[in-house]
Amino acid sequence: MYGDLADKLIAEARRSENLEQIPLYQTDIVRAVCRETRQLSALEDQALATAGSDRTKLATAGVYGLCQRRNKRCLLAYHRQRLLKLQKKAWHEQDSFETSNLSPSEQVFVREFNEVLVNVKDMFEDIDLTGSMDPPREMYVEVRCLQDAGEIQTEYGVFDLSKNSQFYVRQSDVHRLVQQKLVELVKK
């Protein structure tokens, strides 16, 4: 049925809405939807050419048209949802997120978006625009290391991140490590 493929994209977008990661870009489906749309367009042209004043044929052509529009909307929705997620990620975890799941043009987007972001940040040197919006509750926090990551340099010294050890350290020192998921905050 026409429109089934586009439906898949929407389902995919809905599924990934609450995911942390951005799922793999569905190149095949996107391509198939485009192809289907082109076919529909050809069919519509054909129907219009032979229709004359046959109202059934005109109606058929109309339905073809609607199907194309629907496909287009679905494609746009799918991409928009991904882009919004990308933007959000770019703000909050800049350098650290995985780009292998993205399509080539998305990767270009991320790169350029980051450039823009850096430019904006340069204008406000004193403010960490990409930092967390929640004020820290404590100056020091307890964190637990999740994997062996060796030595990590911080503002005041060196961390030896060995798996299954626990630290009581400055929040500012480990802020980045928490984002990178090397350590987790210990709930009190």
Place this chain on the structure above:
Amino acid sequence: MLVTVNEYQRAWNKVRKQSLSHSTYSVLLFVSCLDVDAFVSSIMLGSLLQKHLILYKTEPVIGYSSLRESFSRLESSIKNVFLIGCGSSIDLEEYLGLDESNADLNIHVFDCKRPWNLNNLFGSQLVICYEDCDIKQFDRYREAYDFLANDATTDNDSNNSDDTRFQGSQSQKSQEIESTQSDRDPATSRRKRHKSERQTYTEVLEAYYDQGSHLLSTNAIQVYTFLAMIGETSLRMLWLAVVGLTSIEGQYPHLYNLLIPTLQDEMRRLNHANNSDASSTIQDQKIKLKFNFNTEPDYSLFLLRQWCLYESMVHSSYINAKLFLWREDGRKKLHKLLARIGITLQDAKESWTHMKPTLKRALKSKLDSVSEIYGIEGITRQGVIRHFGLAGVMSAGDCVESVAAVLETGKAEPLLRDYDGQESERGTSDEEYEREYKELTETWVKNFWIAWDAWDDFESMKRGVEKAKALQSAVVTTANYIFDKNLPKDLQTFRMVVVQDAPDIQVFWNPLSLQRLANWVFEGCAELNSTNLPMVFAVLNEHKHTYLVYGIGGRKPRDSQQTESLSDFNKFGSQFQETAARINARIRIDAFDSAIIELSREDLPRFLEALDTERS
């Protein structure tokens, strides 16, 4: 360096001063894993550091090798290292490879296992040993140690005659020859006197090491004393100290009875201080509500408040040993006892929370009325009970069981790790052993953190309690099997139990669980025979082809009144090592408790035989 109670304050000030620098963190805590006492102690010390905004890192360690490995990765910014529940018995400076480059490092040892390695105590300036017991006893050891240490250096400097620092006896013969040769020479007579002095001093030290490992206190008490000396006690710390002390109750009942009154005094003091102070803030009252515990009548029953009367009687090592529950008539005796105090089986099997209040209230007097007939006078005693608001009640003992169960088994639903099906794939090479051992230790460390997250939360503790029940049931089944098959055998100098195959045997491939089972069987045996022999308990790990062996020193039964010696000595630690070295057996000694070793399967019979001759 020996630090006594009066010097705690100074030691702490030094730590604080050194931690003011702007490094990421400068304090490191190494905690003995699989040890409830060390576990609570580390929480206490950690809270203290947090309160003073000292940044630190906590790392649980399984045994000596993992301690050394972690230590080798020490950052240069670290100034103070705390060893909790480990380190007293080895020469730390040598084992950890400290040299001049570590001159500004301090190693603080909170470990109550005795004897000390005297090199830590007198020989090193870096190692700071906290000792809260009577320190006069150390004077003679210090004298002997200093003499021999000086002696060794002068000997080496002058003519390298004989380096008999700690094995004085070996050169006795040559001594005799020398003395006959030149008797009149004043220099030789001085040397002769010197030699005899050396002899006596060496004997003093040998006697110190030979007395066997024992406890004089618990880590938690040591840390609590430390806190008391620097004025940082609180209800939270006190509760942890109580839990730490209770954790050794099963193994060292005498020590428990000796030390608990001090903590009870503390309880009165802190509770009173909080009550009378009219200006106490809301914060204080919150803490008071959170850590609401007191001394109340308690029973030597297993998890009574979380289970039902009948089950906790059946799962109590005390009742089990006294009534011989593993026998048919033992069970009958228990039923009779219940009938005598007028509690129907149905009532007894009702969960404690839903048991009739009248029965609950009368339980103490009822048990007291029949305890003499059954010889279970020790069933009622004082215990420390904590109230978690409306959520429930937990005794310090329940708390210990819960934490211990989590340390042993972690979060996993089934008690056992799944070993089936992997057996064929796994080789038996040394590499495989190492890998497997590493895997196992990693789960233990993981369990440590699960316990860390759980200890203060009633719901999480409750999950631990369920685990403890399952574990204890396994102990009962296995112990009953052991008694049924009559596995305990008396040798000349000790009693041995070798378990090759039993229901749930896999549960006991872990030091903590093994101790649980061994103590249970030990208590039963002690009641069965009046001769009070020490016990060697070995459990076969078929998967690894090794035995996990645990030695329990002889000790007095729980309710004996003698108190002339404060503690129970366990000589198995050094004897295990010597025997294994003598017969060239393949063993692994890694646990901080030296009386737990891993022994390859083929070597066990030879080992036990040699051990018996060694001891006699």
